[in-house]
Amino acid sequence: MDDDKPANDSALQARIAELKQEHEDLGAAVDALAAQSRPDQLRIMRLKRRKLALRDQIVALENRLTPDIIA
Secondary structure (H helix, E strand, O other), X not given: OOOHHHHHHHHHHHHHHHHHXXXXXXXXXXHHHHOOXXXXXXXXXXXXXXXXXXXXXXXXXHHHHOXXXXX
């Protein structure tokens, strides 16, 4: 059962990297929309909400990688 742990960890790290890249891309999209002369506030709000959801997913996956040590 422990033999699957390194493979599982690398899969989680790959997924985290994908989510971080998407998070950065959304940040760039929000910045580009905000820089327009008449920014679409609804679209910006939706992108920011998606960005926050991605951050939550990233944190949840990172917590799965680190052991829960109770001191």
